[in-house]
Amino acid sequence: MTSKRPPVASILVARYLRSNNYTETLDAFIREAGLPPDAGERTGNADESDQWTLEGILQEKQQFDKSLKFERYGDEDKADSDGWTLAAPSTPLQIQTPTSANLLSVSVESWHHSGGAQEEDEHYIVATGADKRLSLFHAARDYQVVSSLSGLSDSPILSIASVRQGRYQLATNMGGQLLLMKDSQVLDRRKDHMKYAIKVVTYEDDDEHLWIATAGWDAKVLVYQSKISPASSTPTIGDPVGTIKLATNPESILFARNPDTGTLTLLVSRRDSTFIYFYALPNASSSSTECTEIGKQNLTPHSNAWMAFSPSCMALSPRDPSLLAVALSTLPHMKLMIVRLLFPKPDDQSSSSGGGEGEGEGGEKAETQLSQAMAALAVQNREDAAIVIQCNTFAPQTTYSTPQVVWRPDGSGLWVNGDDGVIRGIEAKTGKVVAVLKDGHEPGSKVRSIWAGWVQCDGKTEEWLVSGGFDKRLVVWKTQ
Known part of the structure; x- marks a missing residue:
């Protein structure tokens, strides 16, 4: 017994x-x-609980209490007028996938699908798996499998983006390739990354020019400016017009337009760095393909207890294009920040390039050093003031996790994934965890990818949350 x-x-x-x-x-x-007579004796096994001590628990509790001092939450008194909207997705519906494989990317995309007698331009659930398969599910017709494509890519697809109202699609894969597709046909493919092209983002400047950026685990971010339009007889991606070489692998990339000047800027975050880097897009008249770093924003300006992280995922607010949500690689739980983007100004760039100061002697040089220190402190204070929310999501993760954050389409909150099979909802106004979705994925499984947005379904607009994970489940979360 x-x-x-x-x-x-x-x-x-x-x-x-x-x-x-x-x-x-x-x-x-x-x-x-x-208790048994041998209670409290160490067994020497690899069980983590066998290594626990009262001193260790007290020390961890002290570190946790210290980190709480650096968390920032919004004003709960004002949350009623601008807080989490109650009609939020909470009911899971598991979608039957053609094959059983770990899901790497899920989203709802506008997809110009040529099926049957006529072409359809509608929204589809797009899921890619570790079996190199890309599957389309109809969003409005009982989630039927429209097509399941296995020959598009020679390695698993990690990221998908639809352009030109869904007539074309761009995809990156583990082999470092960038694919240009039109429904089930691959029109062009490039391999400018040595390995793992983890993300592709796009920005449609006009009817002809299209900005494309890809991030790879060869410590590079590549920028393309392609002429892809329905009028093109043979659309191609073209050679990269810009290259960003980083000290470590990139984590997240994003196009953002400066609200003051209207200039399009590329935001980049990388591993083992607490900065968000701002890059100017290459000029067509310039022969150089190096993208210029025009500024950076530190998420730990005063080097507090939050400094050991990387900004793993960035998402712009649908309400305010200058408000950025950032999921962090903190352990053992994901932490979330909402920050105001500090786009660099022309005078900031000119001052950073250096001038003629510091050439004097004696007191003049000391005064210059003091002014530099004061200027650096002013920048730190400005960066600190730009942090609106910094909170703990309590979503468990490890060094091998892929933190994800997406905004609710009305901007009232955010969703984050976790390695415990749970999706958590964070109120944007206060930073509090207000929703916990548990019944869609297997407990303890990794939720790899999430997407949130409005979807046209049965003649009405619904708010959806879509998730896919390593339990091989594709789940659509809808309001009750």
């Missing part, structure tokens, strides 16, 4: 008494608590 395992708290107390040679107290405690 197997004996019941004693509570962990009792074992920790017994371990403390045994390690400090409180023999009489230990005997009395074991007798009164009904």
